[in-house]
Structures are given as structure tokens and as C-alpha cells.
Amino acid sequence: MVHKVVFWTGFGLAVRLWQLGIEMRPFFNRGSLWGYPLYGGIGGSFGYWLMGVDDRQQSILGARRTALLEKRARRTEREAQEATEA
Numbered sequence: 001m002v003h004k005v006v007f008w009t010g011f012g013l014a015v016r017l018w019q020l021g022i023e024m025r026p027f028f029n030r031g032s033l034w035g036y037p038l039y040g041g042i043g044g045s046f047g048y049w050l051m052g053v054d055d056r057q058q059s060i061l062g063a064r065r066t067a068l069l070e071k072r073a074r075r076t077e078r079e080a081q082e083a084t085e086a
Helices: 002-024 035-085
Strands: none
Touching: 002 035
16 A cells, blocks of 8 residues: 555656746756655655545445345345245
8 A cells, every 4th residue: 555655755746847847947956956855745645645545445345345245145045034935
């Protein structure tokens, strides 16, 4: 799951490079070097948040899947009992 944080950190850095490219400013100007860790940090924190969202959604989906499988098993059992009684 670390790949999401790394990807979004790289995306944040790419956004900074794109921004400087659009403005036609030098990429490694001494006065604008502070932007790279800032944009990388923002992207990394977004990736970390997204990783938490994914974990929560997977746990919710797993619980729902378990509930549905139990419900199907009960229905199959009930239909088998009804078939033997009839």
C-alpha cells in the first residue's frame, strides 16, 4: 500500500514541475526550491489519506460479502428443508 503514497508524492512533484514549466521559470531556482517538498508532502498526505479510505472500503465490502454469503446459505438451507417437507 506504500505505492499509493509514493505515487501521489511523485504526482505532487510533477505538478510543481508542470507549474514552473507553464510559467517558464527555471526548475531549480534557489528561491523556489521550497515548493518541491511542499508539493511532494501534499501529494504524499493525499496518498496516505487515500490509502486509509481504501482500507475502510475494503473492510466494509468484506463485511457485506460475509453477510450476503451467510444469507445465501440460510436461504439454501431453508429451501432444502422445504423441498424435503413437500
